[in-house]
Amino acid sequence: MKYDAIVIGAGMSGLAAGIRLAMFDKKVVILEKHSISGGLNSYYQRRNFDQGGVRQFDVGLHALTNFIKKGEKGKPFSKLLKQLRLSYDDFKLCPQTHSRISFPDVELKFSNEFDLLMTEVSEKFPKEIDSFAVLVEKVKGFNELDLSLGYTSSRDTLKKIFKDDLLIEMILCPLLIYGSAWEDDMDFAQFVIMFKSLYFEGFSRPEGGVRTIISLLLKRLEEVGGEIRFKSSVTSILTSEMGQVVGVDLGGEILYAPIILSSIGYPETVRITPALESPSSPRVGAMTFLESIFIFDKKIPLDQNNSTIVFYNNAKNYSYRPATNLYDSTSAVVCFPDNYEAQKNSGEGVIRVTFMANYAHWKELGREEYDLKKEQVGESALKLIKTMVPRFDGKVLFKDIFSPLTIERYTWHLNGTVYGSIDKTRDGTTKVAGLFIIGTDQGFLGIIGSILSGISMANLHGLMGAKHEV
Amino acid sequence: MTASNVRQIVLDIISDIAPDEDVTVIDDAKSLREQLDLDSMDFLDIVMELRKRHKVEVPQEDYSKLATLESCVSYLSPKFA
Numbered sequence: 001m002k003y004d005a006i007v008i009g010a011g012m013s014g015l016a017a018g019i020r021l022a023m024f025d026k027k028v029v030i031l032e033k034h035s036i037s038g039g040l041n042s043y044y045q046r047r048n049f050d051q052g053g054v055r056q057f058d059v060g061l062h063a064l065t066n067f068i069k070k071g072e073k074g075k076p077f078s079k080l081l082k083q084l085r086l087s088y089d090d091f092k093l094c095p096q097t098h099s100r101i102s103f104p105d106v107e108l109k110f111s112n113e114f115d116l117l118m119t120e121v122s123e124k125f126p127k128e129i130d131s132f133a134v135l136v137e138k139v140k141g142f143n144e145l146d147l148s149l150g151y152t153s154s155r156d157t158l159k160k161i162f163k164d165d166l167l168i169e170m171i172l173c174p175l176l177i178y179g180s181a182w183e184d185d186m187d188f189a190q191f192v193i194m195f196k197s198l199y200f201e202g203f204s205r206p207e208g209g210v211r212t213i214i215s216l217l218l219k220r221l222e223e224v225g226g227e228i229r230f231k232s233s234v235t236s237i238l239t240s241e242m243g244q245v246v247g248v249d250l251g252g253e254i255l256y257a258p259i260i261l262s263s264i265g266y267p268e269t270v271r272i273t274p275a276l277e278s279p280s281s282p283r284v285g286a287m288t289f290l291e292s293i294f295i296f297d298k299k300i301p302l303d304q305n306n307s308t309i310v311f312y313n314n315a316k317n318y319s320y321r322p323a324t325n326l327y328d329s330t331s332a333v334v335c336f337p338d339n340y341e342a343q344k345n346s347g348e349g350v351i352r353v354t355f356m357a358n359y360a361h362w363k364e365l366g367r368e369e370y371d372l373k374k375e376q377v378g379e380s381a382l383k384l385i386k387t388m389v390p391r392f393d394g395k396v397l398f399k400d401i402f403s404p405l406t407i408e409r410y411t412w413h414l415n416g417t418v419y420g421s422i423d424k425t426r427d428g429t430t431k432v433a434g435l436f437i438i439g440t441d442q443g444f445l446g447i448i449g450s451i452l453s454g455i456s457m458a459n460l461h462g463l464m465g466a467k468h469e470v
Numbered sequence: 471m472t473a474s475n476v477r478q479i480v481l482d483i484i485s486d487i488a489p490d491e492d493v494t495v496i497d498d499a500k501s502l503r504e505q506l507d508l509d510s511m512d513f514l515d516i517v518m519e520l521r522k523r524h525k526v527e528v529p530q531e532d533y534s535k536l537a538t539l540e541s542c543v544s545y546l547s548p549k550f551a
Contacts, residue, residue: 024518071490073507082488083511459514464530 002256003027005462006248008234009263011039012447013439015217016454017261019084021462022226029255030221031232031248033412038214039263040411040418040440041447048398057293057400059410060418061210062335062352063203063309065178066196066448067095067112075201076448083455090216092207094340096308099203101170103313108170112202125167135161135171139200144192147427154191155184169318174198174311176320177333177354179445181285181419183321189426190443197446203308205340213447237262237435239275245434259434259462263454265413266421266430266441275432282423282441286322288404288416290357292381296349296394299338304389308339312384322358326373329355329380334388349394353381359404359415374401419445428457436461471550473543479550480542483519487512498539526550 005021007014010032021028036042041060048055066077070088081088098111106124110117118136122129135158154175158168172186175194180186186194206212221228236249237260247256262269266282313331335352355377365373378401385392404416413420420440428436436457444453481493484506491506502508513533520526526549528536535545 024522073490074509078507079509079511083515085486455511459511463518464514 001253003029004257005259005261005458006031006255006257007261007263007438008237008248008269009039009439010034010037010228010230011263011439012041012213012217012450013442013444013454013457014039014261014263015214015221016080016084016451017263017438017458017462018226018228018454019217019221019224020455020458022221022224023085024463025225026462029227029229031234031250031255032228032230033233034410035230037218037228037230038210039450040407040413041210041450042214042410043209043211044410046398046400055295055398056211058210059402061205061447062333062337062354063096063099063178064093064205064213064448065194065198065201065203065446067093067202067204076197076452077201080448080451080455083459084217084220084451086216086220092212093204094207096203096205097306097339097341099174099309099311100307101173101311101313103166103170103173103318104316106166106170109307110199110202112204114200117199121167125164128162128164128167131162132167139192139195142189142192144189144196146189149189149426152188154186154188157188157191169313173313173318173320173331174309174333177311177356179419179449180320181287181417181422181424181440183286184319187424187443190445193444193449197448205337210447217451234272237269237273237275237432239273239432239435243275243431243433245432259436259465261428261436261438261454261457261462263437263439263450265417265439266423266425266437267414268412269430269435269437269441271414273430273432273435276430276435278431282421282425284414285417285420285422286359286415287320287419288322288357288359288407289418290327290355290377290401290403292353292355292378292399292401294351294353294382294385294396295398296351296392297397298394299347299349300336300351300389300392300394302339304392305336306339308336310334310336310388312388320356323356323361325358326361327355327357327377327380329384331356332381332384334384348397351385353384355380357404357416359408359417362404362416370403370405374403377401377403428461471547473547476543476547476550477539479520479524480516480539480546483516483523484508487515487519496539498543501537502539502542503537520546524550 004026007030018030045056068077101108108120234248235251270276315330333354407416424443438457517528
């Protein structure tokens with residue numbers, strides 16, 4: 001079978017790329033190994049027999065970043081609406097109340113109104129408010145979408161602006177844990193993307209969670225005539241002797257296309273492309289996580305906690321790196337999804353707790369030990385919840401914990417990495433002509449970032465580049 | 471095809487790409503980018519829609535000729551002839 005383009009992976013970037021190509025009459029197929037779409041932002045279900053039903057959980061989604069109000073223009077979210085011709089209302093966004101960065105002696109709140117963070121910084125770090133204004137101007141004036149930028153350390157940049165290390169740590173904490181493949185630091189272009197996404201624009205959650213977004217994208221793909229195949233695992237990316245991509249092997253069936261957009265990760269793509277193998281292959285990132293999800297028999301009263309996301313750190317120095325042991329409970333991201341507006345006030349309460357983990361240690365465990373350790377993670381998470389909402393007496397109806405191994409098993413990202421390789425290819429190119437990387441390892445992260453990555457790479461290499469090949 | 475036909479074709483495309491924009495107030499001589507919320511991605515869509523709907527090709531080096539509505543009409547009219 002011959003196509004104009006093949007997209008590997010039906011995550012956010014793959015679906016977006018497929019839509020863009022099909023919109024302009026390219027014959028395109030998206031190949032997905034899993035039986036459902038979403039990739040790192042997917043969903044799963046668990047039976048719970050005592051309550052006689054099936055519960056569905058989102059995998060990745062704590063928050064959708066890049067919140068805009070209806071009609072707001074020139075923002076990443078409005079760009080994706082236009083490019084995919086989707087309507088704002090279909091996303092059914094429920095904005096956050098506010099979130100907070102919680103360190104041992106100080107807290108900073110932020111919301112979808114940037115002024116709140118400005119006020120918080122001026123109150124808690126009065127000596128640094130002018131420096132903060134300098135950073136804000138620097139972020140505003142920075143062109144983070146310049147695909148030719150190299151790596152610059154955010155920490156070094158921040159150290160030149162601020163005197164107070166604690167403020168640097170607090171500003172970095174949510175940005176790192178919501179999108180850095182690098183340990184304890186991130187590329188400054190990435191910092192700017194994240195600063196705008198989280199602090200300037202803020203959080204919301206689509207009613208119905210990540211499935212709302214996935215359904216919208218799948219429906220759009222169908223409307224524009226794109227094809228999608230599930231349970232289709234690419235065993236090899238085929239190249240010609242000239243070093244041009246020619247197609248993919250599905251373990252017997254061969255599909256041909258002059259353009260392949262791979263969203264499965266840079267190292268993961270190299271692994272199935274014999275022509276890309278070299279000693280300087282992109283490195284697998286180290287950042288992976290554990291998440292515990294609890295369903296309580298009642299909601300957490302707002303007078304006990306009214307934040308949506310809490311970026312919690314109890315260590316003297318915040319550390320963003322793989323845990324020394326199986327996991328690190330001194331810091332966490334705690335998500336209270338009930339505190340998105342328009343969520344019901346009665347019924348069950350939900351809390352999600354994310355800890356940094358260490359893939360290698362989890363990999364070593366035997367089956368029984370693995371289950372036991374997962375239980376321990378759940379207990380640590382409950383303990384943390386107890387310190388945050390000490391008066392809350394809700395009963396746990398259901399819990400589920402996923403580990404780096406779970407992430408690896410269902411997303412096929414090596415070592416369960418969530419933010420991909422530390423070697424990004426910002427323009428998407430690889431050493432093989434016609435083979436491009438999209439999604440996380442192209443460098444745009446999060447749901448909105450991934451969708452924009454798929455769009456911009458499809459535009460650049462699939463639509464604009466198309467003319468040059470003929 | 472008359473100049474006003476070509477003008478309408480471009481306006482129809484812009485309305486579909488950016489449904490929130492009011493295309494009735496466009497000054498033909500002024501840059502589209504300055505009057506509407508259009509970025510390089512949107513200009514690519516104008517080019518792609520011209521190809522898809524009217525089989526009119528605009529090579530990448532000519533994208534700048536689509537800067538104003540006036541320049542769109544003078545550049546595209548011969549292609550519609």
